[in-house]
Amino acid sequence: MHGWVAHLRVGGTTPWLAWTDPSTDPGSDPASGGRALPGAQQLELLRRINLALGSSARPRGDHDHLRTRLADRVLAAPAAGRGKADLPLVGAASGGFGAQPVDPATVSAHELLRVASTLLADDLVALGPEPVRRGVPRPWRRRFRLVGDPVVATAAREHLLGRGRPEGGPRPFVVAVGGPLDELLAHTWTQRCFEHGSRPWADWLRFWRERDQLPARADLDDSIRRWGGRRPYVRVVTDLAQLPEHLGVRRLPEVRVSGADQAELARRISAVVGIRVPVGERPALMRTLQKRMPDSGVAPVVVPPTEHDWVASSAARTTRALTRAGYPVVGDLADLAPRAPGLTGLSRHGGADDGQVLDLAIRMIVDTGWRAGRERSVER
Numbered sequence: 001m002h003g004w005v006a007h008l009r010v011g012g013t014t015p016w017l018a019w020t021d022p023s024t025d026p027g028s029d030p031a032s033g034g035r036a037l038p039g040a041q042q043l044e045l046l047r048r049i050n051l052a053l054g055s056s057a058r059p060r061g062d063h064d065h066l067r068t069r070l071a072d073r074v075l076a077a078p079a080a081g082r083g084k085a086d087l088p089l090v091g092a093a094s095g096g097f098g099a100q101p102v103d104p105a106t107v108s109a110h111e112l113l114r115v116a117s118t119l120l121a122d123d124l125v126a127l128g129p130e131p132v133r134r135g136v137p138r139p140w141r142r143r144f145r146l147v148g149d150p151v152v153a154t155a156a157r158e159h160l161l162g163r164g165r166p167e168g169g170p171r172p173f174v175v176a177v178g179g180p181l182d183e184l185l186a187h188t189w190t191q192r193c194f195e196h197g198s199r200p201w202a203d204w205l206r207f208w209r210e211r212d213q214l215p216a217r218a219d220l221d222d223s224i225r226r227w228g229g230r231r232p233y234v235r236v237v238t239d240l241a242q243l244p245e246h247l248g249v250r251r252l253p254e255v256r257v258s259g260a261d262q263a264e265l266a267r268r269i270s271a272v273v274g275i276r277v278p279v280g281e282r283p284a285l286m287r288t289l290q291k292r293m294p295d296s297g298v299a300p301v302v303v304p305p306t307e308h309d310w311v312a313s314s315a316a317r318t319t320r321a322l323t324r325a326g327y328p329v330v331g332d333l334a335d336l337a338p339r340a341p342g343l344t345g346l347s348r349h350g351g352a353d354d355g356q357v358l359d360l361a362i363r364m365i366v367d368t369g370w371r372a373g374r375e376r377s378v379e380r
Helices: 002-009 040-055 060-076 109-127 150-162 181-193 201-211 220-226 240-247 260-273 279-292 305-325 354-366
Strands: 144-148 173-177 234-237
Touching (some): 040 060, 109 279, 150 240, 201 260, 201 305, 260 279
16 A cells, blocks of 8 residues: 555556555555555545646656655645544555545545645745735825625725725725625625635525524625714715726726635635634735635636525615615615526535535645746636
């Protein structure tokens, strides 16, 4: 068995059950020195990384360097989060206790992601957060407080900070960014994954539906009241084309919504980052990941059909509350009604499946361009 481990260390891709090495007794490799074998999760992840390296277009020298550096890291990496302990290989000697031996090729993508997320979290912590860009302060410009859609608000907030327009100040305009509630919920969960982490998408939706409540950033009426918004100093914006005007700028950068696989991978990485750094440092690190994570063409998460009735009733309730409050609206409150998009390319829960997430994780482990600050690559 140690012979197969050595085979993987030098870039081998042969599956365990297809491995034959007549020169070495796989059960008693004299060079092993009695070392314990890595778990099946680590071994199968390394094999798949080798496959990815073998299909990439890098020069051979880069292959050897990456393989040498990665092999030890992968085989020593713990599996993060809840799940099975390191799984022994089928055919290994077993004392009858602990996990049952498995064929590594049958290990689920979920188990492989537990190891991959640990590797990527360590890479992210080593990279560190990007410095915050702050422009020359312009205190005479319109003061604002952005609430609502967190994907749009975060991008706008960072853009304005870079122009010397930090959020807040005395008597700011509270600008509530709205849109179809199903989209607003998807953006809220996605952004949480790139900040402090979250529950899985389906569990998160179920949590709020069972309470018949909306999360803070998706509840526009509650957000406005929490920031003390008063009628003359509030704008509810559902027409994003007019948002720059109400923030006192000519234009805002195009908003990019992370794909379902990116958000799910970020959610898993965030859980590991949370035990590597103080809680206050996690959002800056995760925002750095959000800006650098490569695209794969997977669509953002969507609300599944099973939750449409609850989302529709919540949108109607929000519309009534905003109408009663009499806040100025830029656009139309009817735009808060859910659109109910299809599940094309996503699981029945409206998120990415583990296979899509694992493909992205392996791509990031193999291609270190995201850590070097290279521009985000796109696959279509």
